[in-house]
């Protein structure tokens with residue numbers, strides 16, 4: 001029941017909540033706009049200029065144009081030159097303006113004067129000059145060199161542009177540290193594992209929704225999150241005219257509100273559903289024969305419970321279908337899955353039939369929510385295998401790859417590292433990647449990926465060692481990582497922490513030095529990539545207004561300033577690297593300052609896109625100036641079916657029996673002088689023997705026993721969250737009710753009225769949610785759109801720092817509760833990903 005309406009929310013109200021009406025209120029004059037009007041900066045259409053850039057509000061990385069007038073950014077729209085999303089957008093784009101003009105932004109470098117670190121303890125930052133700031137960093141780096149301990153310099157990267165490899169990877173390398181730690185394992189690495197070990201693609205997909213007939217989404221809410229929200233938002237209405245949509249999610253999402261079916265699955269049980277669908281598709285003879293092949297005599301021998309002789313089957317572009325059936329699928333009937341997933345057997349059968357009827361114009365989507373789970377790696381594979389079975393891979397109306405684009409890389413710095421540096425580079429990385437329990441199998445390589453959240457534990461236990469200097473860039477792991485509390489403790493232990501940031505966030509609170517950052521979208525150079533609508537695009541960000549305060553280009557400029565200071569002290573290799581490798585590709589000029597370095601690096605990486613002499617494919621430009629003016633380059637349209645039997649797997653085929661996984665696991669086992677069963681054991685999986693090489697069912701691991709923690713927690717993204725960065729925006733708080741079941745100016749946990757009644761909780765009550773990790777306080781919203789027994793809550797609120805709107809009392813009291821204080825710091829270990837989902841037991845009480 002909703003106290004304010006005295007009614008349960010109706011379906012119509014839910015639809016309104018997800019629709020575009022909310023956009024109207026985003027345009028209502030804000031205090032900033034009114035102040036601008038007062039100051040005579042009145043918006044006169046036509047007198048300003050639209051400039052191309054990229055939004056980094058989420059991983060859609062849309063190409064944008066920003067309207068600049070009198071040096072102010074006034075308006076934002078999708079970039080008309082983009083073939084991916086054109087002028088369309090999502091509601092989050094405008095929040096960037098309030099991020100930019102946020103009065104709480106950091107304007108100058110600042111130094112901590114209070115040595116005591118803790119939440120609620122004022123760091124007593126005092127402003128200092130860039131000169132002083134850079135000298136402090138150079139002091140630390142030179143001292144590490146003198147002690148032959150350059151590996152104790154650690155960089156942590158959150159959100160980024162492609163230029164960030166300079167600051168994070170290559171500059172760290174030239175300084176002699178192997179510790180360039182990215183946020184990828186907090187983001188979505190387990191997702192890539194699903195497509196890599198089936199079709200050899202360590203990457204994300206695009207979905208050809210223009211021409212599809214059936215969309216089955218496991219947890220993805222494309223109108224709110226995932227990748228290319230702008231494109232999917234603009235096309236979804238048309239898609240609903242020719243396709244059916246089923247959304248599997250314990251939570252009624254914005255996309256579920258517009259779907260034909262909503263399947264409120266038991267959290268963590270998606271693999272059961274996926275495997276039963278595969279079973280039923282085979283039993284019904286519904287696989288896509290032009291991709292998979294057929295029984296030699298055309299007679300279907302897939303009968304529940306019965307083994308099949310592989311000799312009878314001629315496989316075409318896939319590998320190991322019959323082995324998968326024999327090892328795993330034959331027992332996985334819809335009845336078996338119904339018991340586990342809470343979805344009725346009849347509904348599973350009906351769905352299997354619909355998918356087969358629509359194949360190959362079908363697409364099975366999967367969100368972080370189903371894969372970033374303790375045993376989610378095989379779920380990722382199982383759900384992706386459905387796309388293979390239905391022949392949807394690389395097909396019109398199916399599931400497409402992001403095209404590879406001729407984008408350059410930041411040049412290697414390895415040869416510039418001197419002897420001291422080379423010693424440092426040999427040290428074990430701080431995140432434990434590649435240890436027996438952390439295979440982190442990026443692209444199949446043992447230790448190829450990152451284990452972001454393990455760094456906090458490494459610091460706390462000094463295993464492999466204690467870092468001396470941690471430089472955080474565009475990250476907020478104290479807030480964004482599960483078990484964020486351990487980052488607070490870890491950062492207290494590190495002798496020197498610097499943070500490059502726009503706002504004093506929960507990470508900055510523990511920093512010794514704050515370095516003001518330019519806003520990614522308006523104040524600096526950057527490069528991003530996205531895909532959709534059968535195109536892959538590359539767009540740039542560019543400085544278009546005067547940078548606020550004293551911020552400098554961060555991804556390129558900060559390395560420049562440090563290199564200058566190190567050179568003054570006689571350590572010249574870093575500067576030699578920068579001036580040798582980053583010459584202006586048009587004039588051949590060496591960079592002479594931080595801004596030039598950023599410009600030349602942008603030109604260098606994108607050269608093959610804009611230089612007519614190096615033209616390869618896609619949009620054709622007359623030169624850099626035209627590319628800069630347009631702001632975006634589009635690939636040629638997608639080439640369908642080109643990868644069939646040309647995949648980057650061990651067999652070149654789509655693998656249901658993953659020889660690629662087998663190779664990777666065997667290599668990792670060999671490195672540790674053991675076998676694959678021991679790897680399974682060490683990574684928390686129950687599979688033994690050959691089961692480890694096929695998509696299979698693993699029971700979800702439950703954190704917290706059912707008695708003490710009877711409900712299951714379901715985390716999700718808000719439509720207005722720009723990762724962890726938009727909560728200090730007034731427009732965010734004012735429009736939060738665009739999420740089904742949510743409220744303005746509130747941080748709500750959504751409870752089913754059935755559960756609420758049992759717990760004597762009423763709509764609007766203040767509640768405490770407790771897990772084995774911690775407790776948070778927020779507001780109860782009674783909402784029928786959550787599966788009974790679960791509690792769903794958007795990530796994004798619960799800031800106690802960041803600014804005066806985001807927190808209740810800056811530096812002390814959070815506004816609402818941060819979900820990550822409930823989530824234990826656990827992993828999907830094969831990919832190194834943090835596990836935010838699955839079965840996280842919680843107790844809910846009225847306060």
Ligand SMILES: Nc1nc2c(c(=O)[nH]1)N[C@H]1C(S)=C(S)[C@@H](COP(=O)(O)OP(=O)(O)OC[C@H]3O[C@@H](n4cnc5c(=O)[nH]c(N)nc54)[C@H](O)[C@@H]3O)O[C@H]1N2
Nearest residue numbers: 158159183187474475476480501505517519520723724795
């Ligand atoms: N519970 C829960 N946790 C999640 C998620 C979730 O869905 N649920 N999502 C996860 C995902 S997918 C991701 S990718 C991570 C993201 O997590 P992080 O990579 O940690 O990124 P943010 O939390 O967005 O924090 C970025 C920080 O950079 C600073 N900053 C803001 N704007 C700028 C800028 O323009 N330039 C610079 N230099 N700095 C800036 C601010 O200090 C800000 O706090 O969070 C993860 N955490």
Ligand SMILES: Nc1nc2c(c(=O)[nH]1)N[C@H]1C(S)=C(S)[C@@H](COP(=O)(O)OP(=O)(O)OC[C@H]3O[C@@H](n4cnc5c(=O)[nH]c(N)nc54)[C@H](O)[C@@H]3O)O[C@H]1N2
Nearest residue numbers: 058059219224225226248249267268367368369716721723
């Ligand atoms: N609005 C918005 N969009 C974003 C971002 C943002 O901050 N805000 N961030 C971007 C980033 S960094 C990333 S990595 C992508 C990630 O985008 P996705 O990979 O699509 O992942 P999430 O939305 O984080 O996944 C959470 C979803 O899974 C559902 N879920 C949770 N548990 C389960 C379960 O057990 N089973 C099922 N079936 N569903 C479950 C949740 O209800 C929610 O819908 O999104 C990007 N898009």
Ligand code: SF4
Nearest residue numbers: 055057058061062090
């Ligand atoms: S979908 Fe993401 S990247 Fe695109 S406009 Fe919205 S927030 Fe920005």
Ligand SMILES: [Mo]
Nearest residue numbers: 059186187188
């Ligand atoms: Mo992410």
